[in-house]
Amino acid sequence: MSGKSALILGATGATGKFLLQELLKSPAYSRVGEYGRRVTPSEDITAGKEKLVQKTIDFEKLGESGLKEGNWDVVFVTLGTRRANVESNAAFEKVDREYVVNAMREAKSDDSAVGQRLVYVSAIGANPKSYLLYTRSKGLTEQELSKLGYKDTIIFRPASLTEGKRTEHRFLESIAISIANLRQSWQNTYTIPCPTFAKALKNTGVLDKATIEK
DSSP: OOOEEEEEEOTTSTTHHHHHHHHHHOTTEEEEEEEESSOOOGGGOOSOGGGEEEEEOOTTOGGGSOTGGGOOSEEEEOOOOOGGGSSSHHHHHIIIIIIHHHHHHHHSOSOTTOOOEEEEEOOTTOOTTOSSHHHHHHHHHHHHHHTSOOSEEEEEOOOOEEOOOOSSOOHHHHHHHHHHHHHTTTSOOOOEEHHHHHHHHHHHTTSOHHHHHO
């Protein structure tokens, strides 16, 4: 069995759960790693179980995670949180930015022959100088990821994602995105179904850079 290896962090989230299934179904990927604070239940995996490696990790102890040993060709990051899920702004940024950047630093291979691609799901309006916590965190995360030395770093800034089947309403996030949409009203922005977005992410992992940049 030939194909690329892919790691996904955030596979239990609104976008990540669809991306995981896309990677497992695709013949372009021969090995798929799902690492995170929790992993997808076996009964929810509909295809490709034989190529799936799952591991629960502690983001405070990434040296014990085994992320680096995977030598992953492609690393997908759909990891994030809601402000309502944590105690403070600092706690939000710890999960939304520090965990992401530190995990990607750990996942970067020491083998220079492995040309790794990092694919990060950010948000429309991401800006390290934003007054809004959500978009500022995303902007700072983008900056830090771009300095890690991956062969390719590809960042998606989707607008409103739909069909994610979230049970809770991301109130503050929706406000931040709405303001970002207004500030960028000269651009065409659309709602994107999570299943469709997941397919685009999957394809980004295998397309050559020149094709992606077109």
